[in-house]
Amino acid sequence: MCEDLENLDDLHMIFKLVRGIILLNSPSIFDKIFSDELILDIIGALEYDPEVAKVQKHRIFLKDHVVFKEAIPIKNISVVSRIHQTYRIGYLKDVILPRILDDATLASLNTMIHTNNAAVISLLKDDACFIQDLFSRMRSPNISMELKRELVLFLHEFCTLSKSLPLVQQLRLFRDLSGEGVFEIVSDVLQSQDRKIVSAGTDIVILFLNQDPNLLRSYIVQQEGNSLLGLLVKGMVTDFGEQMHCQFLEILRILMDSFTMSGAHRDVIIEIFYERHLDYLVDVIASSCPSRSATRTSPNSAVVGGNTEEHRIKPEILLNVCELLCFCVVHHPYRINIYFNTTWYFLSRMNILFAMLSSLTC
Template sequence: MALSFQEADGCATIWLFVSAIQNKFVLVNNGSDDAMDDEVILDHHYPNPFSLPTPSLGNLPEIEQVVRNCNNSNNGRDGLAKFILSEDYIKQLIPLVDMAEDMEDLASLHKLCNIMKIFILLNDNSIMELVVRDDLILGSVGALEYDPDFPSHKANHRQWLGKAGRYKEVVRIDDDDIRRKIHTVHRLQYLKDVVLARILDDPTFSVLNSLIFFQQVDILTYIQSNPLFLKELFGIFDAQETNQERKKEAVLFIQQCCAIAKNLQPPGRQTLYSSFLDHGLLSVITFALRHSDTGVRVGATDVLVSMIDHDPSMIRQTIFRQMSEKQTPLTDSLIDLLLVEVDLGVRAQIADTIKVLLDSGIHPEGPKMGGNDFNNPSRRVIVDPQHIEFVKDFYDGSAKKLFQPLIDLKDRGDMNFSIHQVSLFTYLIEILSFFVRQHTHNSKYFVLSENLGDRIAQLLSSPEKYLKLTALKFFRNLIGVQDEFYNQQMMSGRVFETILNLVTETMPRDNLLNSACLEFFDFIRVQQFKSIISHLVESHRAEMKKITYVEMFQNFITRYDDSAGFDSTMEASFLETAGSETPKRSGIGPRRWEAGIKDIDASEEEYFNTSDDEDDIVNKSARSVNGASPLSKPLVDYPSDEENENMEADIAPSSSEGKKLRAGSSKEVEAESALPSPPERLSEKRRREEDEEDELNKLSQSKRRNSSSSNAGNLLRRKKSFSPQSGTVSASKSNKISISLSTAIKTGGEGGGGESGR
């Protein structure tokens, strides 16, 4: 009711209804009969939403007015829909179309068109099915041919739908209900796409789509569940069948089935495609791709693309089976068609199909339950060995045939091509760019062996700007891979020189080609490809100085000059030969980086190379004292060798004993205590942190432990002087190590007690 007030007609209708009810109450109070209710309402010109007058050419204006008024409210629409279905009102209106045409009554035809539009736009499923019924469809669309919005034009819907030749049965369908549904779907689609396309609103569009969908589900269910039908359908492509026209119609029928299957749920599509493949769909596609009729080739590619969009692995498995049976794989048929196809739409679909079929097939493996794989950024990937073998076979045979047009450019000087040649080169370059990203190893060898980089570089001199952009996009993808192999190939093929020339040629014009070239060099700047920048400055400094309207090229030169050509930090080339000089690396000792191990720090290496001679220790300690080197904290406070004889006294030393011990220490011990500490390792750090907890014992034994720590440091250095080459240690050192360790164990066991003893 509230929605009725948004228009003036709805407001007037509601007001008339209210006025009629008020007058009725007045008449009832005056003693009038209750049976006068309907007459009172009609006398006040309120239309009854539940009844319409019998149709005739004379009362069409009245019918149109009543229908319009009922269409303004929800109750009126519901009542009107029920009345139309109960009285079969559309069937009563259809004869008026022929009568008005015979009388050339254009006004009546326009009113019939408006009435039929309102009936259809009521969005009632039953009315929609009634309109497309066999005995009503021609009359319904006949009324819709005379649109009052276009009074001087007449449509020909009846001529289109009335042609019986448009319905072709490739295989006889015995089920009459399925045949009726096929006709219903066709008529509903025609209503949606042609007749009502201009006035169709969202609710009506949804109603039509739902009707079409449910009818199509029933049709496909019948087809895929009828093995006799499928056997007869695919039997048309046997060698015994000589009717080429019937084969063509069979391909188009399969295309329509696959197009309908796009609207189904994935399980329904999977069932249909599997049934088709089991009956030999790929052989049908191979036949259709080689057909002379463009429509048949389009149908085959459409079927193939539909199945690949649903599940590419399903097609790959079928191709693997073809290869195992020594049959010509589907990819070869696609390549042959791509090279000779003149239809640009078919060529685009074939190029996409080849890329999808040769996708790497690598997908990450899901995380294992109970593990830490969720936090692992580099999860393992599952590689299909069968697909790897398929890709290898492709590069061994089919790849050269696919890219033969590019290989043939080797001895060609003229870069003027036809439209079809330009289109073919464009798709081939896009496919090759995809292969470079997906098949790292195989594509790298193939590009090098066939020298495809130089062939595509030739296309940069073509007069077709779109072809230049496509070739430039290929090289942009190559540097985007960030592989030094491709960088060296581009430098040896003088690709950068050609692109610099493009910048110079297009410099006065700020067009797409110029912007693409600038983005190419800007990517080099952002990613800091030092080898490429050095090549540009060393080989093309003069050309780069001429480009002054952007600062990028001057920055290349300045940066190269300021860093002395990146000599100190330039990384090794990917294409080093066996006899080339290995890049020098700073550091002391063997080059461990070649095995992937980090170099030892210089100070750490010097510590491990320290001599154990007493004179060297004294000299080094003197230098450390003069250089104000801080005293290192001992890692573990082991007692000295001199304390082995007085273990019981050392457990609780007095202050006098501490003084004697300090007075008796030699200069050598003092010098050793001043030595710089070696680099602290993780295990040693943990032991140091545990000993720091016993501060009370350390305070009482601090003086004695200074001497002990110097001996412990001397012991540690002597342990590290073990030679890996000889695999032995001197007898004196070995004896001293064993004595010191036994002394430390004995001291800790007897005098520690609690945490200190442990």
């Protein structure tokens, strides 16, 4: 009624009352005022801040401009309700009241968001049909690039939000996703030309490695052709931009960290890397070193195959390759010693490595 009559004095008073109610920092009050029935009314009352000259149109923004886009249909009404509530609480916290909230109230709102995220992930992970439908759609040969992008980003967010779960449930979820074939999905994603979903794919891999590296190691050991490991190695020397080569380096370091390996994985994963992929990394460095008679190239790039126009590898990528080789020397001294000693061009390669390290540190 006050809004219809444009009674600003009363609207300012209502703003102060609602602000005071929120600052009471009561979980039971939060449950009530942030319900689907009241949340928009609460946000509407907070549009009339007496310290702000213009009325803020938060409800119009939330109704007309915020679109809830489902990459895959969510049939559970409770999940959808919590997703909406979480977004609105975050909007209130970050946009409407950032300068008003005290630390205690801010912490309570963050806890509420965290709890909602955990509930959403828990409900979705327990829905076997939902997970199967998600992976089935991602494997479909007829999927459009736009839908594929949305599904990959959804999977990335799903895995990221799973950190809201207790550790035991996190591990169970990641094992279930591994069993459903998440690494096959990631292998396909890493071959995409879309940098954003490639970045999402590497983030998903890192989340799995931080949870349990042996899940990925088991997949690579059992995989015929070891294409995922090969994609990770190639990704490390591919210029995706945005420092993504550092993500690939981190993945390979965790994957081959001898201190976290156990059982059969310890020797097999290292053998696969040394037998099938180390040559490629050394060749990248070797082909990036110009001969003594070659003309000097741009200081901002290294050249592969002598072509200064088409096959450039950035120095920071080469430095990461050298860093990975140094990592191998520290963690697998016996194996890398065998590799170089059984390679007939050992001396030339070592000279190349030392030359490259010298040029990168100059």
